Amino acid sequence: MPRHRHRHRSFPPLVSSRSRVLVLGSLPGAESLAQGRYYAHPRNRFWPVLGAVFGVRGEAPWDERLASLDACGVALWDVLGGAARVGSLDTSIVRSTEEPNDVAGLLAAHPGILRVGLNGRKAEALFLRWVAPQLAPEVASRVRVHPLPSTSPANARFRLEDLVRAWAVLR
Numbered sequence: 431m432p433r434h435r436h437r438h439r440s441f442p443p444l445v446s447s448r449s450r451v452l453v454l455g456s457l458p459g460a461e462s463l464a465q466g467r468y469y470a471h472p473r474n475r476f477w478p479v480l481g482a483v484f485g486v487r488g489e490a491p492w493d494e495r496l497a498s499l500d501a502c503g504v505a506l507w508d509v510l511g512g513a514a515r516v517g518s519l520d521t522s523i524v525r526s527t528e529e530p531n532d533v534a535g536l537l538a539a540h541p542g543i544l545r546v547g548l549n550g551r552k553a554e555a556l557f558l559r560w561v562a563p564q565l566a567p568e569v570a571s572r573v574r575v576h577p578l579p580s581t582s583p584a585n586a587r588f589r590l591e592d593l594v595r596a597w598a599v600l601r
Contacts, residue, residue: 453506545599
């Protein structure tokens with residue numbers, strides 16, 4: 431079976447009227463898709479980083495994590511709504527199959543979101559390709575976009591302390 435036939439879908443956004451920060455990934459990995467939860471891979475450092483930056487307890491039950499994110503004003507989504515990929519690596523996403531989420535529409539509909547954190551280089555590249563050109567001028571002037579080092583276990587050159595220091599810009 432050709433690689434492009436392994437199609438993956440993103441989750442709906444986790445966002446509310448309390449959201450002030452939007453964290454965007456590229457597309458959920460295999461473990462996240464299997465569990466139906468953002469950043470479910472046990473070696474992904476997303477939850478420890480958010481714990482250090484926002485006080486979210488990554489070891490808490492899923493519903494508590496979501497409530498804590500909301501209380502902190504943090505929203506989650508992915509730049510892509512779907513794409514073909516084998517495995518979980520961003521480098522395996524087949525460009526010709528990329529389907530972007532309507533991130534520009536979400537930002538327009540949630541004027542309280544003032545910062546966007548891009549979780550890794552692939553999320554940054556996808557944001558620049560699919561989202562930035564679609565942003566209304568008033569949204570583009572309101573929102574500060576922060577490219578951040580990936581929390582993925584594949585990004586081994588960043589220690590947890592380095593990630594926390596970089597991600598603190600979202601506070």
